Structure formats: structure tokens, C-alpha cells
Amino acid sequence: MTCKAIRTLPSYRQQDxxxxxxxxxxxxxxxxxxxxxxxxxxxxxxxxxxxxxxxxLEKAGEIGAHILxxxxxxxxxxxxxxxxxxxxxxxxRFENATPxxxxxxxxxxxxSSIPIPAPPQMNNHGNYIISLNQFSRWLGERxxxxxxxxxxxxxxxxxxxxxxxxxxxxxxxxxxxxRSGKPKPSFERGMEFHxxxxxxxxxxxxxxxxxxxxxxxxxxxxxxQTYGLGLKEVWEVKPEKFRPGEVVHSMGYxxxxxxxxxxxxxxxxxxxxxxxxxxxxxxPNPWLAPYGEFQKLKYHPLYxxxxxxxxxxxxxxxxxxxxxxxxxxxxxxxxxxxxxxxAGFLNVPxxxxxxxxxxxxxxxxxxxxxALSKNSDSGTVxxxxxxxxxxxxxxxxxxxxxxxxxxxxxxxxxxxxxxMYSGLEAYIFRGKTPWTLKHHGTDHAATKKxxxxxxxxxxxxDNEISFDILTSVSRTGTNHEEDQxxxxxxxxxxxxxxxxxxxxxxxxxxxxxAGVYEYVEDESKDVGVRFQINAQK
Numbered sequence: 001m002t003c004k005a006i007r008t009l010p011s012y013r014q015q016d017x018x019x020x021x022x023x024x025x026x027x028x029x030x031x032x033x034x035x036x037x038x039x040x041x042x043x044x045x046x047x048x049x050x051x052x053x054x055x056x057l058e059k060a061g062e063i064g065a066h067i068l069x070x071x072x073x074x075x076x077x078x079x080x081x082x083x084x085x086x087x088x089x090x091x092x093r094f095e096n097a098t099p100x101x102x103x104x105x106x107x108x109x110x111x112s113s114i115p116i117p118a119p120p121q122m123n124n125h126g127n128y129i130i131s132l133n134q135f136s137r138w139l140g141e142r143x144x145x146x147x148x149x150x151x152x153x154x155x156x157x158x159x160x161x162x163x164x165x166x167x168x169x170x171x172x173x174x175x176x177x178x179r180s181g182k183p184k185p186s187f188e189r190g191m192e193f194h195x196x197x198x199x200x201x202x203x204x205x206x207x208x209x210x211x212x213x214x215x216x217x218x219x220x221x222x223x224x225q226t227y228g229l230g231l232k233e234v235w236e237v238k239p240e241k242f243r244p245g246e247v248v249h250s251m252g253y254x255x256x257x258x259x260x261x262x263x264x265x266x267x268x269x270x271x272x273x274x275x276x277x278x279x280x281x282x283x284p285n286p287w288l289a290p291y292g293e294f295q296k297l298k299y300h301p302l303y304x305x306x307x308x309x310x311x312x313x314x315x316x317x318x319x320x321x322x323x324x325x326x327x328x329x330x331x332x333x334x335x336x337x338x339x340x341x342x343a344g345f346l347n348v349p350x351x352x353x354x355x356x357x358x359x360x361x362x363x364x365x366x367x368x369x370x371a372l373s374k375n376s377d378s379g380t381v382x383x384x385x386x387x388x389x390x391x392x393x394x395x396x397x398x399x400x401x402x403x404x405x406x407x408x409x410x411x412x413x414x415x416x417x418x419x420m421y422s423g424l425e426a427y428i429f430r431g432k433t434p435w436t437l438k439h440h441g442t443d444h445a446a447t448k449k450x451x452x453x454x455x456x457x458x459x460x461x462d463n464e465i466s467f468d469i470l471t472s473v474s475r476t477g478t479n480h481e482e483d484q485x486x487x488x489x490x491x492x493x494x495x496x497x498x499x500x501x502x503x504x505x506x507x508x509x510x511x512x513x514a515g516v517y518e519y520v521e522d523e524s525k526d527v528g529v530r531f532q533i534n535a536q537k
Contacts, residue, residue, distance in 0.1 A: 222326065
């Protein structure tokens with residue numbers, strides 16, 4: 001006879017949670033989630049169904065707080081959702097849109113900037129440069145006006161299921177838990193939100209989305225998702241250097257030829273410039289640090305000439321879905337759907353995803369309202385119509401047309417082969433080729449061992465153009481309670497270090513743009529270092 005230990009939940013987690021019943025619950029308060037919420041209430045209100053409840057959960061303390069400024073938006077989706085969004089006759093119009101006035105594309109060497117033709121997809125005529133932070137807040141206000149219930153500061157942490165396995169809703173995280181995992185005097189149990197339909201709009205690589213994709217095998221017919229890391233700063237520049245509406249993109253320096261990526265400069269608002277760098281996470285050299293490459297970029301004359309003498313006022317970084325058409329999973333499942341960047345609708349060659357995220361939210365809203373109107377009983381709702389609408393939409397059309405561009409950079413010819421092939425796709429093939437290129441596989445599989453690649457040393461920051469990571473993190477506006485639990489988990493710290501450090505020599509130190517992961521010298525360990533996670537205190 002063998003005995004098996006039974007894992008029991010802590011006593012505080014055995015307490016009952018309060019619950020609320022809504023028609024649709026949306027997880028995530030970015031452009032996709034807010035567009036879905038607005039469209040749902042528009043449909044319900046127009047049908048005289050004002051009691052139709054749409055609830056949106058956002059983990060940030062306020063809508064837009066986790067979204068960094070500086071974005072070029074194609075207005076097709078917002079024009080449809082809120083046609084008077086810029087109208088001077090609308091007292092609630094969005095007032096901070098800068099029309100894009102000039103486009104340029106440059107290939108950079110260390111000291112030179114060579115003009116190159118920009119693909120037609122990057123034409124920004126009719127587009128606007130905005131603060132996505134301000135735009136999201138504005139969308140939140142419009143959502144509340146039509147009756148959406150918005151709960152900022154509530155992070156959905158658990159998916160709830162019916163007995164038949166369909167999604168029942170979500171539960172928010174418990175509050176008042178110490179770093180040690182024990183309840184404090186301020187402890188409050190999380191709340192359950194039950195919904196006929198739950199829409200996940202968590203953004204790239206969302207934690208709940210990963211669980212949904214795995215449970216329902218939503219990637220069974222798609223290629224693996226590939227990712228990029230975008231690093232961004234917003235500067236207040238001298239008035240004589242500010243060119244309102246100018247959009248500049250660059251490729252080449254400082255990234256090596258075997259690494260996909262590029263930079264940008266957007267002039268918007270009042271003397272504000274958004275600049276940044278995207279690095280494809282399939283780079284082979286583990287010594288490369290995306291943050292260090294971004295700091296190097298700012299010394300190139302194209303960038304330095306604009307920001308020198310100015311002031312950096314914010315910093316942020318985020319992961320991006322780069323898989324495009326080939327990597328779109330099934331988006332509907334029993335009881336809900338994936339929308340926006342959580343499903344991977346970023347148009348990489350166009351360097352835009354806000355309009356596709358918004359449109360996917362609107363399509364899911366229309367499918368959800370239609371399904372709930374036809375199925376008034378308590379049975380499981382499956383949004384077949386959402387999948388059909390996606391495939392008939394402009395999202396599908398534009399992602400299909402550019403499907404071969406990003407994979408073309410993963411050949412032995414590197415960036416040069418990718419540029420040449422993408423030029424053919426943009427100007428001659430126009431997405432009509434009978435073939436679809438495959439992605440190389442997962443990004444981490446592309447990483448080579450440290451002793452096979454040249455070591456990269458990065459210069460020390462001067463605190464005028466370049467900054468250390470801690471200084472940049474202080475500009476993110478990210479704050480946590482001193483004693484709250486760390487959300488990142490490593491199953492076996494020492495085993496991780498023993499397995500990974502000898503091969504990659506601390507790649508975790510370098511790929512994180514916030515200094516969260518770190519190897520610390522420790523002679524008592526087999527490999528001479530200790531792996532740790534630096535949670536904010």
C-alpha cells in the first residue's frame with residue numbers, strides 16, 4: 001500500500017468568494033477590450049436592452065496606466081466605432097491626435113542614415129500619432145457613458161469553469177496577502193464574475209490566455225507564436241527640433257545582421273517625441289541585450305540630433321506578437337473568445353496593431369450579442385460567428401497579404417535577404433504568391449550557446465542620452481506594495497541555474513528590460529552564481 005500526499009489549499013483560500021452575474025465579462029482594458037465593451041453596449045442600447053450588463057476588469061489602477069504613449073493609429077476601426085471621435089462638434093472628442101504629415105524609412109550604419117523606399121504598408125497618410133495612454137483613457141470614458149461597468153485595479157487571476165468544461169467567468173486575485181503568502185489583517189478574498197461570455201483581451205502572452213489556449217488546444221492548426229520586445233521612451237524635445245506629425249522608421253544599426261528589428265521616431269503632441277526599438281526575440285546571440293541596443297540607438301546621429309538637449313519623461317517595454325497570419329490560434333472556445341493582441345493580430349510590416357485589436361473586439365462583440373440574443377437560456381455559448389467574421393474581415397485580409405515578410409528575415413541571408421524579399425512582396429507579389437513561408441520554430445530554440453557567439457560589451461550610460469535600467473524603470477510608473485507576493489515563479493531555483501547558466505552565461509540578465517532576473521556571484525553554488533528575481537520593494 002502506498003500513501004500519496006494530498007495538497008490542500010491554505011485556509012484563507014477555502015473561504016467562499018462573493019460573486020456577480022453579468023452578461024459579458026471582459027478581461028483587459030486596452031483598445032481591444034474597451035472597443036468590445038463599447039460595441040456590446042451600443043448594440044444592447046439600440047435594441048432597448050439597457051439592462052444588458054457588460055463588465056470590464058483592468059489590472060492597472062486606472063485605464064491606460066499600463067500603456068505607454070506614442071503610437072501611430074490607423075483610424076479605420078475607431079472611425080466605425082465612434083464616427084465623431086475627432087469632430088469639433090463633439091464635446092467629448094479626442095483632442096490629442098496629431099495628423100501624420102511626413103514619412104521616411106532609413107537604413108542605418110554606425111554613423112550614416114541611408115534613405116530607402118518604405119513598403120506601401122507603411123504609408124501613414126491619413127493616420128494619426130497619439131498617446132495610446134490618453135486614447136485608452138478616453139475610450140474608457142466613452143465606455144462608461146454607454147453603460148459599461150469598469151473595475152480598474154482588479155486583476156483577473158483565475159478562470160472559472162462549468163462542470164462541462166466551458167468557461168464560466170473569472171475570479172479576481174485575493175488582496176492583503178504578504179510576500180510570504182500569508183493573509184494580512186487587510187486580507188480580502190477575491191470576487192467571482194460569472195458571465196455567459198468571457199472575452200480575454202490581456203495583450204501579448206497573457207497568463208490566463210495561455211491557460212485557455214492549452215486547455216482548448218487552440219494552437220492545434222497554427223504555427224508557434226513568435227515574439228519581439230519593444231522598448232520605448234517619450235522625450236520632451238527643444239521646440240526647434242520638433243517636427244509635428246513626422247514619422248521616421250529605421251532598420252540596421254545597432255542590431256547585427258542576424259537579428260530582426262528596427263527603430264522609430266514619432267513627433268506628436270506639444271514637443272513630444274516617441275522613440276524606440278523593437279528586437280525580434282529569435283536573435284541567436286545570448287550576449288545581446290535589447291536594452292543595451294536601445295541605448296546605443298539613441299547615439300546614432302538620426303536620433304541624437306532630435307533628443308539631445310531634451311528630457312526623457314517616460315520609459316516602458318512590452319512583448320509583441322510577431323507571428324502574424326501563420327500564428328493566429330483558434331479564437332473562439334466554449335464560453336468565450338480571444339481578442340486583440342492576446343490573439344496576435346499585430347501587422348508587423350505595417351508596425352500597427354491598434355486598429356486590428358479594436359476591430360477584433362468589435363467583431364467579437366457583435367458575435368457575442370447575436371449569440372446571446374438567439375440563445376436566451378443558460379446553455380453554453382460558442383461564438384462560431386466570431387471565427388467566421390474574422391476570416392471575412394480586413395484583419396484577415398491584411399495579415400494574409402504580408403504573411404511572408406517577417407519569416408523571410410529568418411533565412412541565412414538575415415536582414416539583407418529579408419529586405420530584398422519583403423521588397424518583392426510589397427511591390428510585386430503583393431501577398432498573392434501561392435506559398436506561405438513557415439516560421440523557424442520557437443524563439444528560444446534560435447538562441448545559441450554563449451561560447452559559440454561573440455561577447456558584446458555595452459558602454460556605461462551618460463545619464464543624458466543613455467540611462468541605466470534602474471533609472472529607466474523609475475520612469476515606468478510601476479509601483480507595488482512592499483509586502484505583496486511576487487507573481488513570477490521558478491520551480492527550482494538551483495536546478496535552473498545549474499542547467500541554464502553554463503550554456504547561456506546569464507542570458508536572463510540581458511533579455512529583461514527591467515532588471516528583474518539576475519545571477520549573483522555565490523561561491524557556495526556549483527556554478528558559482530545564484531539565480532534570483534528582483535521584485536520591487
